[in-house]
Amino acid sequence: MKVGVYFCxxxxxxxxxxxxxxxxxRLVRLPEMGYFTAIDLACSEEGKAAMTADLAQRGPDRVVxxxxxxxxHEETFRAVLANAGINPFLMQMxxxxxxxxxxxxxxxxxxDKAFHLARAALARVxxxxxxxxxxxxxxxxxxxxxxxxxxxxAAITLAEAGRKVVLVExxxxxxxxxxxxxxxxxxxxxxxxxxxxxxxxxxxxxxxHNIEILLTSEVVELAGSLGSFSVKVKVSPRYxxxxxxxxxxxxxxxxxxxxxxxxxxxxxxxxxxxxxxFGGLPNVPYIDPRACLRLAGQxxxxxxxxxxxxxxxxxxxxxxxxxxDRQVGALLLAVGSSLxxxxxxxxxxxxxxxxxxxxxxxxxxxxxxxxxGGEIRLSDGRPPERxxxxxxxxxLDPKHNPYCSGVCCLNAFKFNRILGHKVPRARVSHYFRTIxxxxxxxxxxxxxxxxxxxxxxxxxxxxxxxxxxxxxxxxISIRQDTRIDDYDMVVLMPAIIPSESTRQLAHLLxxxxxxxxxxxxxxxxxxxxxxxTRGIYLAGTCQAPMDxxxxxxxxxxxAGLIMAELVPGRKLPIEAIHAEVDADRCSGxxxxxxxxxxxxxxxxxxxEVAEVNPVRCVGCGTCVATCPSGVIKGRHFTNAQIFAExxxxxx
Amino acid sequence: MxxxxxxxPKIVGFLCNxxxxxxxxxxxxxxxxxxxxxxxxxxxxxxxxxxxxALKAFASGAxxxxxxxxxxxxxxxxxxxxxMIQRHRLFLGLLRQYGIEGARCRLDFVSAGEGDxxxxxxxxxxxxxxxxxxxxxxxxxxxxxxxxxxxxxxxA
Numbered sequence: 173m174k175v176g177v178y179f180c181x182x183x184x185x186x187x188x189x190x191x192x193x194x195x196x197x198r199l200v201r202l203p204e205m206g207y208f209t210a211i212d213l214a215c216s217e218e219g220k221a222a223m224t225a226d227l228a229q230r231g232p233d234r235v236v237x238x239x240x241x242x243x244x245h246e247e248t249f250r251a252v253l254a255n256a257g258i259n260p261f262l263m264q265m266x267x268x269x270x271x272x273x274x275x276x277x278x279x280x281x282x283x284d285k286a287f288h289l290a291r292a293a294l295a296r297v298x299x300x301x302x303x304x305x306x307x308x309x310x311x312x313x314x315x316x317x318x319x320x321x322x323x324x325x326a327a328i329t330l331a332e333a334g335r336k337v338v339l340v341e342x343x344x345x346x347x348x349x350x351x352x353x354x355x356x357x358x359x360x361x362x363x364x365x366x367x368x369x370x371x372x373x374x375x376x377x378x379x380x381h382n383i384e385i386l387l388t389s390e391v392v393e394l395a396g397s398l399g400s401f402s403v404k405v406k407v408s409p410r411y412x413x414x415x416x417x418x419x420x421x422x423x424x425x426x427x428x429x430x431x432x433x434x435x436x437x438x439x440x441x442x443x444x445x446x447x448x449x450f451g452g453l454p455n456v457p458y459i460d461p462r463a464c465l466r467l468a469g470q471x472x473x474x475x476x477x478x479x480x481x482x483x484x485x486x487x488x489x490x491x492x493x494x495x496x497d498r499q500v501g502a503l504l505l506a507v508g509s510s511l512x513x514x515x516x517x518x519x520x521x522x523x524x525x526x527x528x529x530x531x532x533x534x535x536x537x538x539x540x541x542x543x544x545g546g547e548i549r550l551s552d553g554r555p556p557e558r559x560x561x562x563x564x565x566x567x568l569d570p571k572h573n574p575y576c577s578g579v580c581c582l583n584a585f586k587f588n589r590i591l592g593h594k595v596p597r598a599r600v601s602h603y604f605r606t607i608x609x610x611x612x613x614x615x616x617x618x619x620x621x622x623x624x625x626x627x628x629x630x631x632x633x634x635x636x637x638x639x640x641x642x643x644x645x646x647x648i649s650i651r652q653d654t655r656i657d658d659y660d661m662v663v664l665m666p667a668i669i670p671s672e673s674t675r676q677l678a679h680l681l682x683x684x685x686x687x688x689x690x691x692x693x694x695x696x697x698x699x700x701x702x703x704x705t706r707g708i709y710l711a712g713t714c715q716a717p718m719d720x721x722x723x724x725x726x727x728x729x730x731a732g733l734i735m736a737e738l739v740p741g742r743k744l745p746i747e748a749i750h751a752e753v754d755a756d757r758c759s760g761x762x763x764x765x766x767x768x769x770x771x772x773x774x775x776x777x778x779x780e781v782a783e784v785n786p787v788r789c790v791g792c793g794t795c796v797a798t799c800p801s802g803v804i805k806g807r808h809f810t811n812a813q814i815f816a817e818x819x820x821x822x823x
Numbered sequence: 824m825x826x827x828x829x830x831x832p833k834i835v836g837f838l839c840n841x842x843x844x845x846x847x848x849x850x851x852x853x854x855x856x857x858x859x860x861x862x863x864x865x866x867x868x869x870x871x872x873x874x875x876x877a878l879k880a881f882a883s884g885a886x887x888x889x890x891x892x893x894x895x896x897x898x899x900x901x902x903x904x905x906x907m908i909q910r911h912r913l914f915l916g917l918l919r920q921y922g923i924e925g926a927r928c929r930l931d932f933v934s935a936g937e938g939d940x941x942x943x944x945x946x947x948x949x950x951x952x953x954x955x956x957x958x959x960x961x962x963x964x965x966x967x968x969x970x971x972x973x974x975x976x977x978x979a
Contacts, residue, residue, distance in 0.1 A: 189872060241844075241848045242865070243840070243845060243848060244848075245842065252975065267863075269851065270847065270848040270851025270852060271847060271848075271851060271863055272859070274851040274852070274854045275850060275851050275854065275856050275942070277856050277857065281859045282859065284859070285859045285862065288864060289863075292862070292864075342830070350974045407893065547829055593971075638975075688940055704901065749867070755938070767870070767903070767906055769900070769902055769903075790900060791867055791868055792868040792870050792899075792900040792903050793844045793866065793867055793868055793870060793871025794868060794870030794871060794900070794903040794906050796871060796873070797870065797871050797872060797906075797910070798906065799875040806871060809866060809867060809871060811873065811875070814864065814873075814876055815875075815876075815879050817864050818835060818864060818876060818879050818880050818883055818885075819879070819883050821835060821862045822833055822835065822862075822880065822883040822884040822885055823883065823884070
């Protein structure tokens with residue numbers, strides 16, 4: 173085996189310090205040494221052309237390039253080898269510029285160090301193996317989980333680019349949380365008005381043919397990786413046909429069952445067949461099978477809704493659950509979040525005292541589409557006269573959630589504005605720990621609240637300073653140390669927390685969760701919309717608490733990244749440097765599975781041996797060093813190669 | 824016999840590609856001079872650092888080992904340098920059993936921007952190993968006919 177050695181003088185920068193002839197003289201004694209050629213500037217166009225011609229003519233078995241940092245020019249010289257018809261991985265670079273010439277005082281010492289590094293490269297390169305950069309065909313379709321603002325934005329963006337999208341939503345309607353809000357901060361636009369164009373576009377827009385919407389649906393199984401995921405989606409029946417129903421609502425009135433409407437925080441009731449709420453899209457009722465007398469088995473013959481329906485076949489009482497398969501190239505997780513249970517702070521009176529509401533209950537009460545038609549009122553129907561809004565319920569608190577959700581203060585000031593319009597005589601007190609209102613528009617909302625004559629700002633240090641009790645005349649007394657104020661309505665602003673769906677889906681999709689339980693991003697600053705599992709992207713509050721603007725930005729970001737990674741007509745290159753398991757010698761101990769954060773390793777269920785998914789593997793080599801049986805090979809960084817390099821460097 | 828001051832230790836540096844190798848490149852670009860005793864083997868991540876590499880280096884004539892990775896929390900591969908930190912602690916225990924001082928296997932963290940720190944760590948390590956003197960190796964222990972383990976008599 174003959175190694176061709178190229179020594180780049182780097183225009184004199186290297187050769188002024190390192191004696192190329194001396195390195196040559198000492199290398200010649202090595203058995204693997206083939207020939208030695210010095211080049212003035214190997215990375216220049218002339219240098220690359222000369223090297224390509226020389227390599228093509230001499231055809232060495234392996235190549236060593238003594239030059240600069242491989243971080244700068246490894247790809248350059250790999251391309252030179254490829255152009256000369258030599259496998260690009262049969263080359264090793266020796267970094268004598270950054271690591272020797274520039275940092276060593278004496279020329280003699282520098283030359284000696286350069287020789288040892290070159291000797292190590294020669295010893296290593298004979299163990300190099302030709303590697304292929306494989307390419308695989310990919311699907312450019314995307315499956316999005318969650319049809320809230322982020323999911324809708326991503327779906328529309330991808331559809332507009334001509335990409336096929338499967339939009340999977342657990343609930344019966346689109347729009348997620350903000351569609352249930354009367355107004356969204358900071359500009360106080362109405363929530364449905366902001367989101368309706370997105371929902372209309374996804375359902376009936378010029379690119380809607382690219383979006384398949386699956387409502388009342390959940391992902392139940394996932395296999396594969398970036399470019400070729402295979403997903404099973406369980407589609408639960410709505411019992412009302414989305415295509416034929418005209419949304420007249422004739423089916424609702426005859427239904428004999430009323431039950432609490434969870435979409436309205438159980439502040440109102442709905443029939444077993446009903447709309448989610450007035451204006452919820454698609455404008456098609458659905459049946460809750462747990463409430464329906466027929467579907468729950470109590471009145472198997474009841475068909476009052478079907479009889480009342482003027483469209484034949486629209487009410488489908490015999491519909492069955494289906495599981496559908498979809499093949500996609502990427503997944504986007506946009507399942508939103510939950511609110512911290514205010515009942516975990518019992519002192520504040522939630523679920524204990526009438527008139528104590530969570531922020532979401534207040535949102536629904538304030539919404540024209542909500543249980544009171546937008547009227548803010550107490551249980552006896554009167555409007556409130558004094559309202560307390562308590563910030564940081566379960567936030568910035570090591571006993572509950574140590575982080576700041578970043579949106580609750582602004583939501584509280586939004587409530588202040590809503591109260592000012594709807595109940596102008598009401599006096600509002602904000603109990604706050606610290607005010608968080610960053611952004612170019614957001615401070616206005618705070619200023620308006622703080623300067624309103626009806627508003628009082630009361631500061632507290634710890635939430636345990638506050639306690640709520642019912643006083644003699646049926647109002648709520650909030651005690652803070654010695655101060656006691658009476659209110660007839662108290663609104664609590666709970667922290668945003670990861671939802672149960674996030675936890676379940678993260679487990680199913682093998683997406684990691686961070687120490688707070690949100691979906692863990694690849695990098696918080698530079699890659700917040702990629703998960704650590706290649707091909708699975710994140711957007712919205714399943715990744716972190718955030719406002720609508722940031723969720724929308726993340727969705728567009730994820731859509732852009734998916735479009736860049738999966739391009740129609742282009743194959744997906746697979747990194748040549750990845751791990752490889754010798755299945756015949758693997759004991760199935762799973763140590764490697766535990767150390768890989770990319771979920772690139774899995775256990776073959778039949779053979780009980782580890783296998784590497786080369787699309788997911790990033791080639792870090794941790795599993796290679798971890799394997800107690802030594803049967804994982806790190807391609808291009810094999811034990812044999814590194815041992816030879818160590819020996820060469822020292823002899 | 825050479826005095827300790829003249830002793831030029833041989834040290835093998837295992838550097839991760841993303842932070843520490845880049846930090847070494849940065850020291851180069853800034854033309855910060857440092858001793859030439861450390862010869863670098865590039866690995867993609869310190870997570871790849873197999874304790875066998877250090878043993879191989881000691882067996883092949885190294886007087887010291889230097890493992891440099893990304894700062895904890897900054898690993899290019901998320902958390903793999905923590906695997907190296909765990910392994911390093913175990914490895915020091917193993918070295919003790921071989922009678923090799925723990926200071927001969929230093930683990931430190933150098934980011935891509937820390938060219939100065941790289942040069943400083945190199946200088947400190949070279950001084951520390953120089954102070955320890957050359958690594959004293961014993962012949963490989965072979966069981967005798969009775970199966971007992973006896974150290975060879977040469978301690979040179």
